[in-house]
Each structure stands twice: as structure tokens, then as C-alpha cells.
Amino acid sequence: MSAILNQKDTMLYRRFGKTEKKLSAITLGGMRFVHGWDEPRDVIPNDTFRQCLSTIKMAFDAGINHIETAWGYGKSENVYGTVLNEELSIPRNSYHLMTKGNALTASEMYDKVEKQLRALQTDYFDFYGWHGINNDELLQQSCKTGGSVEALLKLKEEGIIKHVGFSTHGPLHTITKAIETDLFDFVNLHYYYFDQRNLPAVEAAQQKDMGVFIISPNDKGGQLFKAPQKVRNATAPLTPIQWNARFCLQNEAIHTLSFGITEPEHFEEMRGIFPLQNNWQAENRAIQQKLDAFIHDDLFAHYDGYNMINDPSGINIPQVLRLRKLWKCYDMEDFAKYRYKIFQQKDHWFPGVYAFDSHIAKIDTSKIPTEIPLQEMLRETHKKLYVPEFKLANK
Incomplete structure (x- = not known):
């Protein structure tokens, strides 16, 4: 069955895989509301509330019918719940709602889902994703018998969750293993023009008839809202955001892209993505x-x-080389610095250590092609992108 179900001048709707839900090709992402990361999570400042209110109105007017949030997005669930239900009283069956969370035990998972239901003021979720299956260990822990994914599947049987999926920042082999479990209805992953490594995972999900949701194409896809002139010139007359969206959506295995849009001009730029032709023009x-x-x-x-991958040096060599390519080939130095800063946070979201000489000395050189001066490439990249004394505020 073709993924394209309905095409309007300003929005495209696609079947979200086996879920059979018809989603707008643009999802309203809820990660970046003003003051969204301030504690406590259930206290909503007026400017956060007003921004969410205006954004939801503009999104629905633009034909968006899918809202995405997560436990890990600070105030996002609470402000969505307040605006959708208390302020606007939007009928629950008129839009699709996705949230995400993670836990390593079933009891913790049940507890978290209950809190999220209260925050979002709903009695069911259309889509619930296990948030962050980012390595093989997390895949094994989450999917074990009696574990947290099993808890989500039991909630699906009860109708509290309609469809269970997972999100991932992990390497390709972990993503494909998760897809092959047959436990999930959809996957949220990274895939953009400037990072095409996960295309085999997109294709594997298509073979399983899973919904495919693309994470943050405008920010993590290259901070395209402030793309360098070299990229802007190449994508003209489209903006980099518009062209990257078309690049993703020309693949019918991809169903929706998450946009963190909050201003009227963001929606106007989004409308320029459509209409999307069935062929690559x-x-x-x-x-x-x-x-x-x-x-x-x-x-x-x-x-x-x-x-x-998993070189004894501890350097995330594939990701460092990706950032090097974006800097060298596309003038995306600012984006490369923004992402390189996140290394050495010692968690599974963006793992790896900086390419210090002491780490480069531990590289397994037996795996390096003879024509590739890898150590020199890593040193050059580190010298260009390293910014000392950075602390990560949020993911």
C-alpha cells in the first residue's frame, strides 16, 4: 500500500505503518517551549502557556494532527495537557498524541505512564515510545521477559496505549535488532540528508510495516534554521529546511517529521514543503x-x-568523522561544534570521549584502511571543534 493517502497544498497525510493511523507528514514536537526545562515540571509560567497555546492553534490551522512529547521534555506534557484540555477543550479523537518514557522495571514503567496520563489529562495514548533504546544493553534490559516493554504491551492490551514503539539515538545495529524483535509498531530515529547512515533501519522498519518518525530534522539534522550560506545557495529556491523535508519525505517508508515550530514564520516555511510530488522532481x-x-x-x-564502533580509544569515531565532514564539506562548523560539545557527558544519548591525544593513542590501528590518516583527521577535528568547559543543560 502506498504511504501517501491524502495530499493538500499545505499538508501531506500518510499511513503510519501497521497502526493504520493517518498522520500529518509534519508532527508538532514539544521539546523546546520557553522555560520548558525549569523545575518544577508541573508549574507552568504564563509565557510558556501562551507560547504553547498559540503554537497548537497555528499547528491545527496548518493541518497538523499529531503532537509529540515525552517525560524527558520537562514541562512539555503538563503544558500540553493544560492547553489542550482546560484552555481549548479539543476533542481527544480529533488529534493523535505521542509521548515517550523509559524505565528498567515493569513497576517503574507503570508508575511513569500513570503520571504521564495525569500530566497530559488523557485516559489513553495513541502512541507510546520507549525513550532511548540507544545501545544493546538497554535493548536487552527493556525487552527482557517481565521488563518495561512487556509492561507497555500489557497497557496496550488494556487500551491505555494504542501502539507501542521506541525512540533511539543508537547505532544502526542496535536499531535493526530492536526492529527485529517484532515488539514494536513504530520507531523514532535520526535520518536526514546530512546523516543517512540509518537508511537500512528505515528500510527494515518498512519491511515490518512499522511507522517511521524522524527525530528533529531541523536541529539535529544540521541546525538548518541557521545553515551556512554554502548550503543555502545550494538548496535555493527552497530553504534548507524545506529541501531536507522533501528529501526525507520522497521516501515513502518515512511517514512524519518532528518540527519544533513555535512562530508564525516557522509555519509559513513549513507550508513551502508542500505539495510533495509522488516522484523525486x-x-x-x-x-x-x-x-x-x-x-x-x-x-x-x-x-x-x-x-x-566501540573502539578501545573510547572515541565515537563514526560521529566525529560525520561532524568533520559537515565542517569540511558544508561549512557547518557551528553545528559541528554544537554536537561535538556533547561528547564526554558519560551517558548513552551521545556517547564518546573527546579526541585528545591520550585517547587517540589507544585506537585499534589494525582496523584503519591504509590510505586513511585517521589519527591526523581526529586531531584536526578536535582542534577545530573542541570548546572547553561546556556543561549540557538538556538533551
Whole structure:
């Protein structure tokens, strides 16, 4: 069955895999409301409330019918619950709601879901994702018999959760293992023009008829809202955000993209994505050819280092090389610095240590192709992107 169900001038609707729900191709993401990360999570400042209220109104007017949030997004669930139910009294069956959370035991999972139901002022979730299956250990722990995924599936049997999925920032092999469990109805993952490594996972999900949700294409996809002039020139007459969205959505295995949009101009730019033709138009192909050509601006940009995952150095070599390519080939230095800063936070969301000389010395050189000066590439990248004394405020 074709994923395209309905096309309007300003919105596209696609079947979200086996869930059979018809979702807008743009999802309203709820991660970045003003003051959203301030404690306590259930106290909503007036400007947070007003921003959420205006955003929801604009989103519904633009044809968006899917809202996404998570326990880990601070005040997001509480402000959505207040605006949707107390302020606007929106009929619950008129939109689709996704939230996410994680726990390593069934009892903790039940407790968290109960708190989220109260925060969002609803008696069911259309979609609930186990938030952050980012490595094999978390996959094993969450999916074990009697574990937290099993708890979510029991809540599905009770109708409290309609569809269970997972979100991931993990490596490709972990994502495909999770898909192959057959436990999940949908997956939230990273896939953009500037990070295409997860295409095999998208294709694996399509084979399982799973819904495919793309995480943060405008921010984690390259901070496209402030893309360098080199990229803007290449994507013209489209903006980088518009072109990247078309690049993703030309693949019918992809059903919806999460946009953290809050201002009227954001919605106007979003409307420029549509209508999306069923075929990859000549204009879009020409833009891709321009962007693809920039790879030749660096002699070693073709090497992604994926064979060196979990290297004894502790350096996340594939991700460092990706950031190097974006800096070298696309002038995306600011984005590369923004992401490189997150290394050494010692968690599973963006694991790895900085490419200090002491770490480079521990690299397993037997895996490096003879023509690749990997150590020099890592040193060069670290020198360019490293910003000392950074503390991560939120994910």
C-alpha cells in the first residue's frame, strides 16, 4: 500500500505503518517551549502557556494532527495537557498524541505512564515510545521477559496505549535488532540528508510495516534554521529546511517529521514543503546533486569509520568523522561544534570521549584502511571543534 493517502497544498497525510493511523507528514514536537526545562515540571509560567497555546492553534490551522512529547521534555506534557484540555477543550479523537518514557522495571514503567496520563489529562495514548533504546544493553534490559516493554504491551492490551514503539539515538545495529524483535509498531530515529547512515533501519522498519518518525530534522539534522550560506545557495529556491523535508519525505517508508515550530514564520516555511510530488522532481534532484558534489571538497570525507564502533580509544569515531565532514564539506562548523560539545557527558544519548591525544593513542590501528590518516583527521577535528568547559543543560 502506498504511504501517501491524502495530499493538500499545505499538508501531506500518510499511513503510519501497521497502526493504520493517518498522520500529518509534519508532527508538532514539544521539546523546546520557553522555560520548558525549569523545575518544577508541573508549574507552568504564563509565557510558556501562551507560547504553547498559540503554537497548537497555528499547528491545527496548518493541518497538523499529531503532537509529540515525552517525560524527558520537562514541562512539555503538563503544558500540553493544560492547553489542550482546560484552555481549548479539543476533542481527544480529533488529534493523535505521542509521548515517550523509559524505565528498567515493569513497576517503574507503570508508575511513569500513570503520571504521564495525569500530566497530559488523557485516559489513553495513541502512541507510546520507549525513550532511548540507544545501545544493546538497554535493548536487552527493556525487552527482557517481565521488563518495561512487556509492561507497555500489557497497557496496550488494556487500551491505555494504542501502539507501542521506541525512540533511539543508537547505532544502526542496535536499531535493526530492536526492529527485529517484532515488539514494536513504530520507531523514532535520526535520518536526514546530512546523516543517512540509518537508511537500512528505515528500510527494515518498512519491511515490518512499522511507522517511521524522524527525530528533529531541523536541529539535529544540521541546525538548518541557521545553515551556512554554502548550503543555502545550494538548496535555493527552497530553504534548507524545506529541501531536507522533501528529501526525507520522497521516501515513502518515512511517514512524519518532528518540527519544533513555535512562530508564525516557522509555519509559513513549513507550508513551502508542500505539495510533495509522488516522484523525486527534477528541481529536487538538481539540489541533491549540488550538495552531493560538496563531498569532493575533502579527500577523506568518504570514510565514515563505522567499522570502528566501540573502539578501545573510547572515541565515537563514526560521529566525529560525520561532524568533520559537515565542517569540511558544508561549512557547518557551528553545528559541528554544537554536537561535538556533547561528547564526554558519560551517558548513552551521545556517547564518546573527546579526541585528545591520550585517547587517540589507544585506537585499534589494525582496523584503519591504509590510505586513511585517521589519527591526523581526529586531531584536526578536535582542534577545530573542541570548546572547553561546556556543561549540557538538556538533551
